Amino acid sequence: MGIEVVVEGLTKSFGRQNIWRDVSLTLPAGEVSVMLGPSGTGKTVFLKSLIGLLKPEKGRVLINGVDMVNSPERDIYETRKLFGLMFQDGALFGSLSLFDNIAFPLREHTRKKESEIRRIVMERIEVVGLLGAEGKLPGEISGGMRKRAGLARALVLDPQIILCDEPDSGLDPVRTAYLSQLLIDLNAQIDATMLIVTHNLDIAATVPDNMGMLFRRELVTFGPREVLLTSDEPVVSQFLGGRREGPIGMSEEKDAATLAAEANTATPAAARVIVPQLEPSPGLPPRRAVARRRERVMSMIDTLPPAARSAIRETYARDAGAVTVTAPVAGSGA
Numbered sequence: 001m002g003i004e005v006v007v008e009g010l011t012k013s014f015g016r017q018n019i020w021r022d023v024s025l026t027l028p029a030g031e032v033s034v035m036l037g038p039s040g041t042g043k044t045v046f047l048k049s050l051i052g053l054l055k056p057e058k059g060r061v062l063i064n065g066v067d068m069v070n071s072p073e074r075d076i077y078e079t080r081k082l083f084g085l086m087f088q089d090g091a092l093f094g095s096l097s098l099f100d101n102i103a104f105p106l107r108e109h110t111r112k113k114e115s116e117i118r119r120i121v122m123e124r125i126e127v128v129g130l131l132g133a134e135g136k137l138p139g140e141i142s143g144g145m146r147k148r149a150g151l152a153r154a155l156v157l158d159p160q161i162i163l164c165d166e167p168d169s170g171l172d173p174v175r176t177a178y179l180s181q182l183l184i185d186l187n188a189q190i191d192a193t194m195l196i197v198t199h200n201l202d203i204a205a206t207v208p209d210n211m212g213m214l215f216r217r218e219l220v221t222f223g224p225r226e227v228l229l230t231s232d233e234p235v236v237s238q239f240l241g242g243r244r245e246g247p248i249g250m251s252e253e254k255d256a257a258t259l260a261a262e263a264n265t266a267t268p269a270a271a272r273v274i275v276p277q278l279e280p281s282p283g284l285p286p287r288r289a290v291a292r293r294r295e296r297v298m299s300m301i302d303t304l305p306p307a308a309r310s311a312i313r314e315t316y317a318r319d320a321g322a323v324t325v326t327a328p329v330a331g332s333g334a
């Protein structure tokens with residue numbers, strides 16, 4: 001089973017530029033979480049802080065008792081082996097075949113024999129649907145295939161925590177839908193804790209158990225997906241609705257006068273629909289996280305906002321179909 005990641009009071013700056021402060025959240029073991037946020041809000045910096053590649057000035061990231069911020073470098077290095085990382089561009093070596101790219105971490109970090117490496121690599125290549133392409137160079141395949149190769153490489157060391165940084169960037173909607181299914185199938189097969197950073201609303205709506213959002217140097221919210229999907233926070237409504245009206249500006253946050261002018265002219269936010277979460281493909285085992293998540297969420301349900309509470313109850317009360325939730329108008333003060 002995946003491992004819980006506990007983040008406590010994390011604060012990160014570069015020089016005088018504060019990126020985010022006092023971020024606290026828990027990635028529940030084996031569940032899939034998504035982190036949303038406008039460009040430049042520090043989502044990638046957050047992922048790098050979880051694995052100890054960047055050092056926040058304050059706070060802790062606890063994994064199996066090791067603090068990825070403050071523990072000795074030796075412990076951080078060992079704990080980093082629990083992670084599988086999938087970067088935006090696949091981060092493949094251009095001169096190596098897909099096979100050799102995917103085999104790279106095994107050759108670098110283990111003393112396995114070539115025959116064993118071949119078995120593991122071909123198994124992961126099959127999981128991501130790239131059988132037959134293993135001899136190709138990264139330059140000879142599509143962007144979507146490169147991402148899947150990056151995912152296969154992230155899987156060879158049997159990670160218990162998988163971090164994906166914008167796995168959808170550059171993919172068309174159909175490829176993105178396949179990728180969403182692949183992430184859920186992967187979770188069903190290996191039960192790893194997963195955190196996906198994305199701007200993609202389809203992935204956000206269908207893949208995660210939990211969702212969070214970074215904005216204005218803070219974690220706006222993090223919790224069961226229904227909390228964010230029913231949230232009436234203006235920044236959440238704007239982001240989920242893909243609207244210009246709201247606190248998120250083109251290059252920076254809007255000033256108070258612009259926001260006030262918009263509030264007078266804004267069109268009402270459309271009703272939001274909570275679509276069912278994706279299920280693993282036929283033939284795969286059920287996701288073990290589902291039962292654990294249900295127990296966890298039901299034990300905290302009384303602490304959640306009313307709209308989230310009823311969405312969760314409705315979700316668990318039905319097997320299929322869509323729940324329509326009318327979100328309050330952003331900026332109305334509701």
Ligand SMILES: Nc1ncnc2c1ncn2[C@@H]1O[C@H](COP(=O)(O)OP(=O)(O)OP(=O)(O)O)[C@@H](O)[C@H]1O
Pocket residue numbers: 014019037038039040041042043044045046
């Ligand atoms: N090593 C670094 N040194 C200095 N500043 C950095 C460094 N890494 C990131 N930053 C700054 O931190 C801020 C957040 O960057 P980050 O890439 O984490 O944003 P993001 O939310 O992932 O954005 P996007 O969605 O566009 O990928 C940016 O202003 C960036 O310039």
